Amino acid sequence: MSNQNNAISKNPRLYSCDDRVSARPALVIIPTFNEADNIGRLLVDLRELYSSTVDILVIDDNSPDGTADIVRSMQHETSGIYLITRERKLGLGTAYITGFRYAMQKGYRYIVEMDADYSHDPAVVHRLFDAMSDSDLVIGSRYMNNTINVVNWPLGRLMLSKMASIYTRVVTGMPVDDPTSGFKCFSSEVLRALDLQKISSQGYSFQIEMNFRVWKKGFVIKEIPIVFVDRTVGKSKMTKQNIREAIWMVWWLKIKSVFGLL
Numbered sequence: 001m002s003n004q005n006n007a008i009s010k011n012p013r014l015y016s017c018d019d020r021v022s023a024r025p026a027l028v029i030i031p032t033f034n035e036a037d038n039i040g041r042l043l044v045d046l047r048e049l050y051s052s053t054v055d056i057l058v059i060d061d062n063s064p065d066g067t068a069d070i071v072r073s074m075q076h077e078t079s080g081i082y083l084i085t086r087e088r089k090l091g092l093g094t095a096y097i098t099g100f101r102y103a104m105q106k107g108y109r110y111i112v113e114m115d116a117d118y119s120h121d122p123a124v125v126h127r128l129f130d131a132m133s134d135s136d137l138v139i140g141s142r143y144m145n146n147t148i149n150v151v152n153w154p155l156g157r158l159m160l161s162k163m164a165s166i167y168t169r170v171v172t173g174m175p176v177d178d179p180t181s182g183f184k185c186f187s188s189e190v191l192r193a194l195d196l197q198k199i200s201s202q203g204y205s206f207q208i209e210m211n212f213r214v215w216k217k218g219f220v221i222k223e224i225p226i227v228f229v230d231r232t233v234g235k236s237k238m239t240k241q242n243i244r245e246a247i248w249m250v251w252w253l254k255i256k257s258v259f260g261l262l
Contacts, residue, residue, distance in 0.1 A: 024080065025109040026054045026129060026185075029099035033089055035116040036065040038231075040074065045122045047078050054125070055080045055108070057099055058116075061089040092182075093206035097199060100191050111186045117231035120183040124226055128185035136190045136219035139176065139211070140183035140226035152230035164246060168208055171250040172257075177223055179211050180204045180246070190219050198262075203241075205249035212253045216262055 028046060032039055039058065046056055060068040062085060071083045084098060096113060103111045110132055114120050124140065131138040142149050143165055150158055161180060168179045184207075194213050201209045215221055256262050 024053055024055050026050075026112065027099075027103045027106070027108040027110070028054055028056045028112040028114050028125065029096060029103070030056065030058050030114050030116050031092055031095035031099075032058055032060045032063060032067045032116045034063045034065045034067060036063065036067045036070055038116050038118060039067050040070045042116055042118065042122060043071070043074050043078070043081060046125070047080065049122055050125065051080070054112075055082065057082045057084065057102060059084045059086065059095040059099055061086050061095065091202040093199065093202040096206065097196050100186075100196060104188060104191055107188075109188050111188065111191065113182055113184050113186075115182055119228055119231055121227070121229070124183075127224055127226075128183075131222050131224050132185055132187060134220065135222040136187045137211070137214045137221045138185045139178060139181050139221065139223045141176075141178035141181055141223035142226065142228045143178045144223055144225045145177075147225070149225060149227045150230070151227060153228075160243070164204060164243075167247075168250050172208075172212055172254055174212055174215050176211055176215070176221060179208045182207055183226060183228075186214075190214055190217070193217055193219070201245060201249055204243065204246035208246060208249055209253060212257075213262060216257060 030039070030042070043056060046054065058068075058071045058081070060071065060083065062068075068083060068085050071081065075081050075083065084102065086095075100111060110129060112125060112128060114125070120140065128138045128140060143162060148158070148162065150161075153161075164180055165178055168174065169176065194217070199206070199209055199213070211221065253262075
């Protein structure tokens with residue numbers, strides 16, 4: 001697996017409006033819960049940066065702060081924005097699975113995971129696409145080449161995240177420096193090859209499980225360096241339950257893999 005991506009040139013397969021599959025072959029999936037302070041600005045930024053090449057799907061878990069209402073109002077003004085609302089808070093993993101199924105049904109070639117809180121820079125999305133030219137899954141990594149590119153995190157949370165990455169790599173053997181990163185791009189081929197019905201994990205462990213299953217299928221995974229900036233508005237969605245799930249999930253994946261049960 002290559003850990004380097006120095007080329008920033010645009011991928012003509014993505015940016016050409018004459019593409020056979022779609023004039024907008026990429027979909028950015030953004031799960032939300034109480035992101036009213038961020039979602040409007042983020043959608044504007046994404047549309048301005050990628051207006052002719054990328055569609056956006058927001059999956060909102062019935063946010064009481066009116067997140068979905070903001071998205072609906074923007075749909076009237078801007079094309080390429082789609083919304084799925086769910087009746088209650090159902091978790092990050094199920095939100096992405098819903099988005100993956102939508103993307104495959106609609107025929108998108110590239111599918112991006114992205115947070116709504118600006119911890120993932122929208123201006124960097126094109127670098128994920130660029131790296132897809134020779135990869136099946138591209139991960140925006142905070143911890144490549146023994147560096148830490150995280151801004152404004154408390155030391156305790158930074159150490160927890162870094163140790164989770166080391167722990168995952170040691171237990172599973174998966175050669176990924178940042179297995180819990182939520183900023184990534186899949187090819188549709190990868191998602192079609194996975195049995196999405198078997199994936200039920202959430203939070204950190206959802207990212208780990210997806211990466212592990214892609215790796216075990218023999219697809220090419222590449223990491224590119226990003227700078228992760230902690231949210232300045234709103235509250236983190238990480239819970240102690242997410243942490244506990246990630247601890248045992250790596251062993252569950254390891255055991256299932258050994259016995260050929262993935």
